[in-house]
Amino acid sequence: APHAATAGALALLLLAAASAPDRRIPEVSTPGQLDVLVVSIDTLRADALGCYGKADAQTPTIDALAAQGVLFEDATSQANTTGPSHTTLLTGLYPAEHGARSNGVRISNRVRTLADALARTHATAGFVSGFTLVDEASGLAERFDWYDDQMLAWRWMPRIAERLHLVGAAIRFAERRGHEVRRPDRPAGETVDRTLDWVRTRGDEPLFTFVHFYDPHVPYAPPPEFALLHGADPKLLDDPKARNGFNWYEITTAQREALVASPDAVAHMKALYAGEISYADKQLGRLLAGLEAAGRLERTLIVLTSDHGEGLGSHDYWFDHGSFLFDEELHVPLIVRFPAAAHAGTRVKNQVRLLDVAPTVLEVLGLQATLETTGESLLHLAQGVPDERKRPSFAISDLAGNVSGFDIGGRRISLRASGSKLIWSSSHWLDTERVEEREQYFTLSNDPDEQTDLRAGGKTPALPYAEMQHVLGEWRERTKQADGTGELDRDLLEQLRKLGYL
Incomplete structure (x- = not known):
């Protein structure tokens, strides 16, 4: 009770x-x-x-x-x-x-x-x-x-351990040196x-x-x-x-x-x-x-x-x-x-x-x-006021971040709008510096669990996929070097407005 x-x-x-x-x-x-x-x-x-x-x-x-x-x-x-x-x-x-x-x-x-x-x-x-x-x-x-x-005393932990999610390794490292370490939460x-x-x-x-x-x-x-x-x-x-x-x-x-x-x-x-x-x-x-x-x-x-x-x-x-x-x-x-x-x-x-x-x-x-x-x-x-704007949702996954110039986990960006979802991903390989890119496209209105990738099946509809691909591509390139200035590229935002995404 x-x-x-x-x-x-x-x-x-x-x-x-x-x-x-x-x-x-x-x-x-x-x-x-x-x-x-x-x-x-x-x-x-x-x-x-x-x-x-x-x-x-x-x-x-x-x-x-x-x-x-x-x-x-x-x-x-x-x-x-x-x-x-x-x-x-x-x-x-x-x-x-x-x-x-x-x-x-x-x-x-x-x-x-x-x-x-x-x-x-x-x-x-x-x-x-x-x-x-x-x-x-x-x-x-x-x-x-x-x-x-x-x-707990995370103050001593090397920043690299935080960034690479090496929580377990950091705890074991501390314990071997006599530190008493609780869970990191x-x-x-x-x-x-x-x-x-x-x-x-x-x-x-x-x-x-x-x-x-x-x-x-x-x-x-x-x-x-x-x-x-x-x-x-x-x-x-x-x-x-x-x-x-x-x-x-x-x-x-x-x-x-x-x-x-x-x-x-x-x-x-x-x-x-x-x-x-x-x-x-x-x-x-x-x-x-x-x-x-x-x-x-x-x-x-x-x-x-x-x-x-x-x-x-x-x-x-x-x-x-x-x-x-x-x-x-x-x-x-x-x-x-x-x-x-x-x-x-x-x-x-x-x-x-x-x-x-x-x-x-x-x-x-x-x-x-x-x-x-x-x-x-x-x-x-x-308040119940109707609103038909698309209000797109971009999402990123930078995973482990950039270490010594290599994005170890790769980079992923998604665009969710108009009842559809487009995911772009790249994988970076440290040994060869090889980069693999991939797109996945889902129609959420009839596939909410994202089980059918229309790109893989060759059944990608012309619209809104083409429009979303263009917008996501622009977003990807213009934000690649973004450094937290608080501003996205003004030209990109204007393009999004013209397409009805803002």
């Missing part, structure tokens, strides 16, 4: 959803008087939630939030790794614009964030739970009045505790709080009761390797292949992933209950989203992300709960993007002029 305080917050959410269908955002005497809470649950697929259609989901807090808020059914991320995606969330810019194109690459000093934009009207704080968002890897701390990224419960401690120290000033939960990310290690909630094998929960997702980053390729060949092992892993999400949902309930106790919940604009999804086998890609640009990695939840439950129960079908979040927050607060973004406000969609 939910904790009493959490249950109280849930009851309040559900009551507001049931009783306030015609309410509007309360008038404020000065811009920015509302509190803002942006919560990102790392590695959370949209289809893992009850409000997005998963019948056996155990996500009561998020589902209640959606019932009394606005749910965007088709929200996409602009990157499939944590650092670039969260920087897009907080800037309203594409990775090529803000400069953080892969994990471990810090945001450009020339780029402003939502925290910067709200600095004059709000006390600002960020509470992060994964090592890719610590200040040394992200450069975000100086943008906030308070930034809590204290998880902290549980959501600890992050909630620290967030509420900060909230309780504030007076009546408006707050902007960014909260990041890392839990659904591998290794999947939910508290046992949450794993059992989804049918995890009780016997395996006594096995340390099985309990934390078989240390997916630690085991060999042969061990991974053996694991995914076992239906029981796959079912156990999926139960652990679902358990992580249920645990994060419970902690979100604690956070909302704490805001209610502080008298802040009803004055808070709440945004709930994720940085990216997770591969669960549909493209033979298991329990990971960052390598492909299929929707299993890019389709993320986006729920906006307005103060006084304005627009409760609204579901928006239009394609929207994470880079639209920052301008949406600023328009609600009446502070649009404080931040230049490529993203567009979604407030009119929440």
Whole structure:
């Protein structure tokens, strides 16, 4: 049963959803008087939630939030790794614009964030739970009045280990030298505790709080009761390797292949992933209950989203992300709960993007002029105003980044628009400097799981493929050397406008 305080917050959410269908955002005497809470649950697929259609989901807090808020059914991320995606969330810019194109690459000093934009009207704080968002890897701390990224002594870790995702190797290196090293993250419960401690120290000033939960990310290690909630094998929960997702980053390729060949092992892993999400949902309930106790919940604009999804086998890609640009990695939840439950129960079908979040927050607060973004406000969609614009979504995967002049993992870019998806990818080989390029094209309207590549089958329709190929090609070339100046090529943007993409 939910904790009493959490249950109280849930009851309040559900009551507001049931009783306030015609309410509007309360008038404020000065811009920015509302509190803002942006919560990102790392590695959370949209289809893992009850409000997005998963019948056996155990996500009561998020589902209640959606019932009394606005749910965007088709929200996409602009990157499939944590650092670039969260920087897009907080800037309203594409990775090529803000400069953080892969994990471990810090945001450009020339780029402003939502925290910067709200600095004059709000006390600002960020509470992060994964090592890719610590200040040394992200450069975000100086943008906030308070930034809590204290998880473990990652300060000594060589930057190259962060950038190449060599987490396991770095941990073993430290342990051999006598360092005591915890997981490179902290549980959501600890992050909630620290967030509420900060909230309780504030007076009546408006707050902007960014909260990041890392839990659904591998290794999947939910508290046992949450794993059992989804049918995890009780016997395996006594096995340390099985309990934390078989240390997916630690085991060999042969061990991974053996694991995914076992239906029981796959079912156990999926139960652990679902358990992580249920645990994060419970902690979100604690956070909302704490805001209610502080008298802040009803004055808070709440945004709930994720940085990216997770591969669960549909493209033979298991329990990971960052390598492909299929929707299993890019389709993320986006729920906006307005103060006084304005627009409760609204579901928006239009394609929207994470880079639209920052301008949406600023328009609600009446502070649009404080931040230049490529993203567009979604407030009119929440209010039910029709909008037939294409609102394309570009996404990138730069994987390990550039090392000694070689892009080890290659480069991938996708364009999602007009009910279709075009993916361009290149692979770079260190031994010969050989480059292989490939295109994949999917019609999402009748192939939402992206199982039929029309390029491979020779059945690519003339339109919109030709138009999308041209736009993606221009985007690829013009952003190849982008360095985070905060501006894309003006000629490229003008071409996109003429084609109806902006």
